[in-house]
Amino acid sequence: GEDVEQSLFLSVREGDSSVINCTYTDSSSTYLYWYKQEPGAGLQLLTYIFSNMDMKQDQRLTVLLNKKDKHLSLRIADTQTGDSAIYFCAERAGGYQKVTFGIGTKLQVIP
Amino acid sequence: NAGVTQTPKFRILKIGQSMTLQCTQDMNHNYMYWYRQDPGMGLKLIYYSVGAGITDKGEVPNGYNVSRSTTEDFPLRLELAAPSQTSVYFCASSYPDSDSYEQYFGPGTRLTVT
Numbered sequence: 001g002e003d004v005e006q007s008l009f010l011s012v013r014e015g016d017s018s019v020i021n022c023t024y025t026d027s028s029s030t031y032l033y034w035y036k037q038e039p040g041a042g043l044q045l046l047t048y049i050f051s052n053m054d055m056k057q058d059q060r061l062t063v064l065l066n067k068k069d070k071h072l073s074l075r076i077a078d079t080q081t082g083d084s085a086i087y088f089c090a091e092r093a094g095g096y097q098k099v100t101f102g103i104g105t106k107l108q109v110i111p
Numbered sequence: 112n113a114g115v116t117q118t119p120k121f122r123i124l125k126i127g128q129s130m131t132l133q134c135t136q137d138m139n140h141n142y143m144y145w146y147r148q149d150p151g152m153g154l155k156l157i158y159y160s161v162g163a164g165i166t167d168k169g170e171v172p173n174g175y176n177v178s179r180s181t182t183e184d185f186p187l188r189l190e191l192a193a194p195s196q197t198s199v200y201f202c203a204s205s206y207p208d209s210d211s212y213e214q215y216f217g218p219g220t221r222l223t224v225t
Binding site for chain 1: 115146151152153154156159169201203211212213214216217218219
């Protein structure tokens with residue numbers, strides 16, 4: 001079955017780059033997502049990448065996808081205190097609407 | 112648009128009580144979902160619906176029921192609450208024809224069963 005794994009915690013200094021990593025198991029994944037959850041709130045889509053892409057850049061965010069290793073990463077440039085949140089990696093396989101979420105990586109930004 | 116709204120925000124239940132978690136979306140999305148989020152466990156899909164009158168089980172449906180009489184509403188019913196149902200519950204919706212199949216989440220309901 002599908003499985004998405006990510007580390008639990010990452011701490012960076014304000015202004016540095018953050019890299020959050022994720023691995024997935026389903027080779028038929030068509031969409032891979034990064035969702036952000038701020039305290040007391042629901043998840044919000046940050047960015048996504050199609051499985052036929054290697055990289056996607058959106059302002060301070062860079063998503064890298066290594067399909068061979070089933071590895072996805074999210075790089076946040078010039079990390080700000082407002083980036084402190086939990087980041088969820090997720091995958092969607094096939095035409096089915098089911099999305100499998102990882103456990104979330106808590107990003108702590110130190111001023 | 113208000114997006115996805117959930118009520119209540121917080122609730123404490125005694126073991127064996129029942130309750131309904133409400134979820135409403137005003138984006139005319141066909142697909143709706145219920146997840147539970149336990150600490151360190153990520154999100155688990157409880158039930159989902161692809162349209163009014165159609166529901167199906169997710170990964171962890173036991174102890175829950177849903178209905179979808181309208182496009183907007185997707186209530187989640189807990190019968191005979193148990194401590195194992197202590198969790199944060201999120202409702203979400205999506206539009207199948209969107210480019211990203213993005214799911215829009217409500218703010219969550221924090222439920223404690225004691």
